[in-house]
Amino acid sequence: MFSKLIGRRRFIQTVSSALFGIGSFRGLRTTFSFGGTEKAPVVEYRTLGKTGLKVTAVSMGVMNCSDPAVLHRAFDLGINFYDTADCYMRGRNEEMVGQVFKGRRERVLIQTKVHAHDEKRMRASVERSLRRLQTDYIDVLLWHNVHSPEEVSDSDLFEFMAKMKKEGKVRFTGFSAHRNMVALLREASRSNCHDVALVSYNFTHSKDLKEAVSMAARSGIGIVAMKTQAGGYKKEKMAGLTPHQAALKYVLLDQNVSAAIPGVTTIEQIEECAGVMRASFSKENSNQLKQYHSFLQGRICTMCGGCSGECPEGVSYGDLLRALMYREGYGNDSLAKEILQTISKQEIERCSECESCSVICRRGLDIRAAVRRVQSLELGA
Ligand code: SF4
Ligand code: SF4
Incomplete structure (x- = not known):
């Protein structure tokens, strides 16, 4: 006890x-x-x-x-x-x-x-x-x-x-x-x-x-x-x-x-x-x-789960978007990088090579553009 x-x-x-x-x-x-x-x-x-x-x-x-x-x-x-x-x-x-x-x-x-x-x-x-x-x-x-x-x-x-x-x-x-x-x-x-x-x-x-x-x-x-x-x-x-x-x-x-x-x-x-x-x-x-709320529409992933499992490549794009939120919302690059380190390099590569994103955000977020911005962080840009 x-x-x-x-x-x-x-x-x-x-x-x-x-x-x-x-x-x-x-x-x-x-x-x-x-x-x-x-x-x-x-x-x-x-x-x-x-x-x-x-x-x-x-x-x-x-x-x-x-x-x-x-x-x-x-x-x-x-x-x-x-x-x-x-x-x-x-x-x-x-x-x-x-x-x-x-x-x-x-x-x-x-x-x-x-x-x-x-x-x-x-x-x-x-x-x-x-x-x-x-x-x-x-x-x-x-x-x-x-x-x-x-x-x-x-x-x-x-x-x-x-x-x-x-x-x-x-x-x-x-x-x-x-x-x-x-x-x-x-x-x-x-x-x-x-x-x-x-x-x-x-x-x-x-x-x-x-x-x-x-x-x-x-x-x-x-x-x-x-x-x-x-x-x-x-x-x-x-x-x-x-x-x-x-x-x-x-x-x-x-x-x-x-x-x-x-x-x-x-x-x-x-x-x-x-x-x-x-x-x-x-x-x-x-x-x-x-x-x-209107101001945030299309700027962030609110993790509503609306597009859950839609990536045909099985990429953990939710974690990629969370990393982006820490970078762009909180200005915390080190935490963003820590999250990226929990995602496999293969997944990040698959996402980099994917020509068009088939995941549709219900709140208007351009997921393709967002994951691109996260990838630049991963590369240290
Ligand atoms: S860009 Fe391609 S691999 Fe990346 S989340 Fe969208 S569908 Fe999946
Ligand atoms: S629908 Fe949009 S806001 Fe909801 S989890 Fe997917 S990317 Fe995030």
């Missing part, structure tokens, strides 16, 4: 921190600029499904961040839940999280990930994560980037996750998914084996996804939303909220979402996001978000 392994006293402290938001006390004393005026930050906590953990509605995706000062600022703002992964920045992302929260581990909740492999490799990955994070437990461990309902219910995975829990290395488990989320959430609701699901969820997604999120939340799964800003693309400020704030607020209006983890890189961005927790969302904001 987790409590036996970390000791009763520390367990109580840990649970107290999570349940009563101890991590927010410093944040409540600070001020930050939002909408041109200085205001005290207000932190909203939500329950992370059946885990019972109290997480800040705006939490932090650390993936795009390499500046420890941003994490310190997030902590000072009262944000208590941080998402990283074994593979982000080849482990340096986890190392940064470990260094920043050393000495105050029990005041934050850390979510990291493991890729599907045999048990030996997954165990080694978890041990590396624990070392980098300078901790002896992970609050939430996710199986990284699941694609199919079969993977969601994989018995080998559950066996491994159950062992990690029993050994006290991990408190709660789940999966992350970038596409095919409706089918995955339905299966997860049915199998009732996951504590948490981290899914792409934003204003560009369909009603079906909203319903699947609702179904999963009703089954007790804690829903964590990522890609809340549909790729990090920027546009001018619109009446009160920036487009990013409006997009984030839209996701948080859905009470089935326990937390959103916008990927931020700067102190200004984390302040911008934190300010959303108690911001209101007007009819005007809703209209502006529709305009923002």
Whole structure:
């Protein structure tokens, strides 16, 4: 049991921190600029499904961040839940999280990930994560980037996750998914084996996804939303909220979402996001978000799954498009390259040699042009 392994006293402290938001006390004393005026930050906590953990509605995706000062600022703002992964920045992302929260581990909740492999490799990955994070437990461990309902219910995975829990290395488990989320959430609701699901969820997604999120939340799964800003693309400020704030607020209006983890890189961005927790969302904001949606049409792949499996060459073009989003939306070339490295060279070559793309994007994205731009990144251009 987790409590036996970390000791009763520390367990109580840990649970107290999570349940009563101890991590927010410093944040409540600070001020930050939002909408041109200085205001005290207000932190909203939500329950992370059946885990019972109290997480800040705006939490932090650390993936795009390499500046420890941003994490310190997030902590000072009262944000208590941080998402990283074994593979982000080849482990340096986890190392940064470990260094920043050393000495105050029990005041934050850390979510990291493991890729599907045999048990030996997954165990080694978890041990590396624990070392980098300078901790002896992970609050939430996710199986990284699941694609199919079969993977969601994989018995080998559950066996491994159950062992990690029993050994006290991990408190709660789940999966992350970038596409095919409706089918995955339905299966997860049915199998009732996951504590948490981290899914792409934003204003560009369909009603079906909203319903699947609702179904999963009703089954007790804690829903964590990522890609809340549909790729990090920027546009001018619109009446009160920036487009990013409006997009984030839209996701948080859905009470089935326990937390959103916008990927931020700067102190200004984390302040911008934190300010959303108690911001209101007007009819005007809703209209502006529709305009923002139009602006994004044809610029990004929203991973709606509408063209799933259409490439006759079997190329993982979804991952190619995701790499492009990290490059053009977030300006994060290193992450884009990391994703490209997970795609076989043969696939990339097949795509380069393909004369006309037969995949039709339902949202007007020119996939051929997009994959060409990614290929130039792969070649280092
Ligand atoms: S360009 Fe050809 S190989 Fe590449 S995704 Fe389109 S159909 Fe598939
Ligand atoms: S390329 Fe277009 S249709 Fe295909 S998943 Fe992306 S947004 Fe949906």
